[in-house]
Amino acid sequence: MDIFLQQLINGLVLGSIYALVALGYTMVYGILELINFAHGEITMIGAMVSLAVINLLIGSSLDLPGVMIVFMGVLTAIPACMALGFLIERVAYRPLRHAPRLAPLITAIGVSIVLQNVAMLIWGRQYISFPAIIPIQRYEILGATISNLQIFIFIFSGLLMAGLVALVHKTRFGRAMRATAQSPQSASLMGVNVNNIIAITFILGSALAAIAGVMVGAYYGLAHYYMGFLLGLKAFCAAVLGGIGNIAGAMLGGLLLGVIESLGAGYIGDLTGGFLGSHYQDVFAFLVLIIVLVFRPSGLLGERVVERA
Amino acid sequence: MLLEAKNLVVTYGGVHAVKGIDFNIAQGELVCLIGANGAGKTTTLKALCGLVPVAQGSIHYHQQIITHRPTHEIVQRGMVLVPEGRGIFSRLSVAENLAMGAYTRHDTATIRHETDHIYSLFPRLHERRQQKAGTLSGGEQQMLALGRAMLAKPKLLLLDEPSMGLAPLMVSKIFEIIQHIAQQGMTILLVEQNAKLALEISHRGYVMESGLITLHDTARNLSTNPQVRHAYLGE
Numbered sequence: 370m371d372i373f374l375q376q377l378i379n380g381l382v383l384g385s386i387y388a389l390v391a392l393g394y395t396m397v398y399g400i401l402e403l404i405n406f407a408h409g410e411i412t413m414i415g416a417m418v419s420l421a422v423i424n425l426l427i428g429s430s431l432d433l434p435g436v437m438i439v440f441m442g443v444l445t446a447i448p449a450c451m452a453l454g455f456l457i458e459r460v461a462y463r464p465l466r467h468a469p470r471l472a473p474l475i476t477a478i479g480v481s482i483v484l485q486n487v488a489m490l491i492w493g494r495q496y497i498s499f500p501a502i503i504p505i506q507r508y509e510i511l512g513a514t515i516s517n518l519q520i521f522i523f524i525f526s527g528l529l530m531a532g533l534v535a536l537v538h539k540t541r542f543g544r545a546m547r548a549t550a551q552s553p554q555s556a557s558l559m560g561v562n563v564n565n566i567i568a569i570t571f572i573l574g575s576a577l578a579a580i581a582g583v584m585v586g587a588y589y590g591l592a593h594y595y596m597g598f599l600l601g602l603k604a605f606c607a608a609v610l611g612g613i614g615n616i617a618g619a620m621l622g623g624l625l626l627g628v629i630e631s632l633g634a635g636y637i638g639d640l641t642g643g644f645l646g647s648h649y650q651d652v653f654a655f656l657v658l659i660i661v662l663v664f665r666p667s668g669l670l671g672e673r674v675v676e677r678a
Numbered sequence: 679m680l681l682e683a684k685n686l687v688v689t690y691g692g693v694h695a696v697k698g699i700d701f702n703i704a705q706g707e708l709v710c711l712i713g714a715n716g717a718g719k720t721t722t723l724k725a726l727c728g729l730v731p732v733a734q735g736s737i738h739y740h741q742q743i744i745t746h747r748p749t750h751e752i753v754q755r756g757m758v759l760v761p762e763g764r765g766i767f768s769r770l771s772v773a774e775n776l777a778m779g780a781y782t783r784h785d786t787a788t789i790r791h792e793t794d795h796i797y798s799l800f801p802r803l804h805e806r807r808q809q810k811a812g813t814l815s816g817g818e819q820q821m822l823a824l825g826r827a828m829l830a831k832p833k834l835l836l837l838d839e840p841s842m843g844l845a846p847l848m849v850s851k852i853f854e855i856i857q858h859i860a861q862q863g864m865t866i867l868l869v870e871q872n873a874k875l876a877l878e879i880s881h882r883g884y885v886m887e888s889g890l891i892t893l894h895d896t897a898r899n900l901s902t903n904p905q906v907r908h909a910y911l912g913e
Contacts, residue, residue: 555765
């Protein structure tokens with residue numbers, strides 16, 4: 370029981386990070402039907418930038434409290450990633466808006482490789498440890514432990530997602546965004562500047578990715594120029610699992626994937642008599658994805674793509 | 679003139695869809711553009727709104743050249759198109775579709791008042807305001823498209839085949855509404871394959887044939903013109 374609860378907690382925390390990243394994939398896909406493979410790299414840049422700021426502040430003579438330093442790191446990473454997301458759309462995707470579908474996909478992979486290499490040049494190839502400047506506290510509940518960092522990640526990502534849902538469903542901008550996702554041409558006939566909507570979508574997704582990047586870095590205590598690759602891939606799986614293009618789907622997919630992965634890692638040793646260890650956890654994510662797609666090709670909450678009237 | 683197109687040419691991947699046409703619309707007029715399938719009527723409307731690039735010629739609107747302006751800017755200036763197939767946002771609710779019509783406006787109180795007016799004009803839309811627009815029938819969708827366009831407060835309303843795919847009863851209802859809107863002073867450019875109906879409610883008409891305007895006259899004269907009667911009125 371305690372293993373189950375423990376892995377459930379770990380899974381929900383991990384899953385809420387996946388969900389934040391998955392939202393970026395799904396929002397862009399919803400509007401452009403483009404898979405922005407560079408999105409994982411934006412989370413990496415977010416982690417790296419915040420880490421650089423945090424280390425700078427620790428090394429400086431300013432004697433700031435730990436929470437303040439992390440906060441400053443996040444506050445720098447968010448605009449940096451927003452600018453990056455805006456730039457990527459402008460330079461790499463917009464010129465290819467009317468090109469065949471494969472072209473922007475290849476560019477996306479290209480941008481991803483460029484970002485990895487730039488990060489490697491700046492920050493090096495080694496793993497960089499995230500300084501633990503906020504003391505970690507652990508709490509016992511029903512035989513499982515939960516840390517203050519885990520509680521923070523779970524609650525803060527929940528708030529961010531609630532904010533995003535409110536933005537998309539309750540505001541004029543959100544309505545324009547949903548209209549553009551359905552038909553850019555019809556939206557432009559309502560006076561919507563479709564280019565702006567697309568740019569803002571990238572910027573929003575990148576802001577969420579920046580926050581997710583810092584969370585991952587802090588959670589595992591490590592950052593690395595290649596960290597965005599697997600994270601991006603899993604978040605993409607989460608988005609597809611939930612039904613790509615569907616915002617609630619990305620959240621559900623992210624949480625599910627996190628939980629399945631954690632439970633899988635917790636029980637795989639017992640299930641296989643010790644033959645397979647918990648390092649096989651990554652296999653679960655993709656196994657689940659394959660199984661779901663076999664039975665529900667459009668994902669859990671995905672609607673069948675209807676013809677555009 | 680509210681709108682004036684001069685020597686308008688539109689090409690689609692090498693094909694000349696519109697081959698240099700001139701036409702104009704004065705404030706308060708209801709002008710129709712009639713012609714067979716593929717004559718270039720829809721392309722002409724799309725070119726006016728900036729949805730397809732103009733290859734040659736110019737479009738003057740309110741004494742300004744709008745030829746290469748982006749669509750959203752043209753809409754903001756008051757030229758509003760109800761496209762062929764209506765362009766309804768099927769996964770948005772009826773109310774949200776109407777709100778999209780008023781996207782460029784910020785006078786919340788007036789918008790609410792006018793939305794209520796649209797609902798009184800089309801009670802069906804009011805009944806179904808929380809429903810997804812995709813669940814509406816074809817006629818209801820056309821009403822929604824018209825209502826939505828009205829909420830944009832157009833200075834010039836472009837209608838592309840409003841009768842398409844509708845039952846005869848619904849067609850006459852839609853045309854009644856168009857006439858009603860026109861009588862309130864709206865300037866309308868109406869593209870129709872149903873030439874008889876279009877000429878009945880219009881002031882003037884242009885006849886388009888394979889990318890060229892071949893006839894231009896008052897609607898009354900056109901409907902008695904033997905050529906038009908033979909080719910478009912089935913006599």
